[in-house]
Amino acid sequence: MARPVDKSAVPAVTVPRLTVYLRKLRELQARGVDRVSSRQLAGLIDLNAAQIRKDFSYFGEFGTRGVGYEVDRLVDEIKRCLGLERSWNVVIIGAGSLGTALARYRGFAEQGFKLVAMFDASQRKVGVSFGDGRTIRDVADLEPFCCEQRVDIAIVAVPAHAAQSIIDRLVGLEPAQRVRAILNFAPVKVFAPRDVIVRQVDFSSELMSLSFYLDRES
Amino acid sequence: MARPVDKSAVPAVTVPRLTVYLRKLRELQARGVDRVSSRQLAGLIDLNAAQIRKDFSYFGEFGTRGVGYEVDRLVDEIKRCLGLERSWNVVIIGAGSLGTALARYRGFAEQGFKLVAMFDASQRKVGVSFGDGRTIRDVADLEPFCCEQRVDIAIVAVPAHAAQSIIDRLVGLEPAQRVRAILNFAPVKVFAPRDVIVRQVDFSSELMSLSFYLDRES
DNA sequence: GAATGTGAATTTATTCACAGCA
DNA sequence: TGCTGTGAATAAATTCACATTC
CATH class of the missing domain: 1.10.10.10 (Winged helix-like DNA-binding domain superfamily/Winged helix DNA-binding domain)
Known part of the structure; x- marks a missing residue:
């Protein structure tokens, strides 16, 4: 069995x-x-x-x-x-409209994904609350945070030009502390060491694929 | 050539x-x-x-x-x-945080996707403006809108339980007026006639896939 | 009788390896 | 010489079909 x-x-x-x-x-x-x-x-x-x-x-x-x-x-x-018997710690980086929408998404918690922090580079957003009473942190505190709390998955919802440098920071830590998986929403191909799992979600790519099949018909 | x-x-x-x-x-x-x-x-x-x-x-x-x-x-x-020489008319259904984030996404317009309307079922949202001066419409006006203006692609960003009925409405019109492609963000498998192209974007599914590969390592 | 679990057959996708052209 | 374009070879994924078990 x-x-x-x-x-x-x-x-x-x-x-x-x-x-x-x-x-x-x-x-x-x-x-x-x-x-x-x-x-x-x-x-x-x-x-x-x-x-x-x-x-x-x-x-x-x-x-x-x-x-x-x-x-x-x-x-x-x-x-x-699927490894869903345990719970995974997740952080969201980027508190723009997408990051915020993701933070509100009910489906995550239900599957055992625990949003432990949210980061943004803008001082206007740092300290603002999200979800149940927690507040957005300064992205400058990303590394210290990862050192004091295990982060399994990072959701990257920053502008395209900032994505790779955020990812370099996430994977630049000691193996024991670094993030092991990344879900990237920025519309760029990003690179990470082989042992870090990266998945890409790309809206405009999806729309373009629809365009291909639409165009085929007409 | x-x-x-x-x-x-x-x-x-x-x-x-x-x-x-x-x-x-x-x-x-x-x-x-x-x-x-x-x-x-x-x-x-x-x-x-x-x-x-x-x-x-x-x-x-x-x-x-x-x-x-x-x-x-x-x-x-x-x-x-990819059929990107022309422009495609897009509507977003659901003006929640995700729908709103998608409406703000810059990448769409750049590729020739033109957001022509946004719909929501909540009277609190109908009439609120989005993007450049246009306002959110009542989802009850979905069919009349499709009849008076060609809609190529519908982005569905409504709660899971509402997704299929919205899609039934979108594809229930006369072939000439009905939406021909759907990008579904609701976390349910939806059905449409064979000649309607459907693509699914699913955040929690992506997270669960990461979970699989994370779990493999440890 | 009904539906699983799985080798074998088929289909689809990737990669190789090289002829052909600038 | 260098790089494309593409058949042929390989690898991966899907589907068939049936022995097996309840």
């Missing part, structure tokens, strides 16, 4: 799909559904059923042949696969 | 990469660089050079053997590939 999972054997595309399964399963859970087959789940998210089973198979055997999957169990298993 | 391009033969993964090339090339352009080889470009965005050349090859021959690519030309070609 608790077989050793080689995470490096998990295809890169499987990981985001697991998050999609998890969300839908939670929805089923909330509706009181307690069992689901790969076929049913596939129908709900517009995917091939074998794909779902194969994705699960990298982590173990979660279902019962002839029966299907127990929703509660599957939610727990996927959470475990 | 202007060979007929079969866009359906373009791999799905090539499209987002084109947007990455375009951004980097614009940066080079701004720095006054006027020529670049696939190898150099590959170094700048951490990719294989053959990948870049192959991506271009779906659309034509943009370079000169033995020399490389002229940056200005390449920018124009990629814009053409």
Whole structure:
């Protein structure tokens, strides 16, 4: 049951799909559904059923042949696969409209992501409160903060021109203190050492992709 | 030179990469660089050079053997590939903190995406101004608006529970008037007719993916 | 009988490696 | 000589199809 999972054997595309399964399963859970087959789940998210089973198979055997999957169990298993059994400390850097919107986003806390601080370079913003009574810190205090409190994930929501230098600071600390993962919203490709995980979220890139497919039709 | 391009033969993964090339090339352009080889470009965005050349090859021959690519030309070609020679009309639905942040985002207008309206369901928000003097409209006026003005892309930034019904309304109009592409920020899988292009942007999914890779290390 | 779990087959994407041109 | 453009080779991902188990 608790077989050793080689995470490096998990295809890169499987990981985001697991998050999609998890969300839908939670929805089923909330509706009181307690069992689901790969076929049913596939129908709900517009995917091939074998794909779902194969994705699960990298982590173990979660279902019962002839029966299907127990929703509660599957939610727990996927959470475990994704490392969501524990909580992760997150900071947001950049308290502009995007950073602020992200800080307000309810979905983070629900998944065990704990917003421990928010930083901005502008003195007009430092000291202003966000969320439940905490205040925005000066970005100059970024390194000291990381030294006194573990920060797992940094969300970078600063202007494009400032992104790389912020990231250099985040990863410039001693390995024990430095941030290990970055979610970058600035519209630039940023670089970090290989052992720091970087993901890019890019709105205008998404719009441009839509443009491609729109243009194809007309 | 202007060979007929079969866009359906373009791999799905090539499209987002084109947007990455375009951004980097614009940066080079701004720095006054006027020529670049696939190898150099590959170094700048951490990719294989053959990948870049192959991506271009779906659309034509943009370079000169033995020399490389002229940056200005390449920018124009990629814009053409992505359908960015024209401008697209965009609406944002949902004037919460995320919708507002998106409305303020400078990158959209620069790429030829024209924000023509913003909608919200709350009477407290209707009539409030956004951007350059225009005001937020009542979401009840969504359909009339689409009938009197072409809307190419709808950005959906409403709560998860409201997303599908908004999308049903957007695609429920006559084919000539209905929105043809949707960028959904609500954290739910949404459905639309096959000829409507839907892309999903999902913050908490991105965080969960980071969690997977973080957990792998520790 | 019904649905999982998984090898095998297929499809898609990436990378190699080199002919062809400046 | 240097770099593009592209078939051929390789690698990765998806889907099929079926033995296995409940």
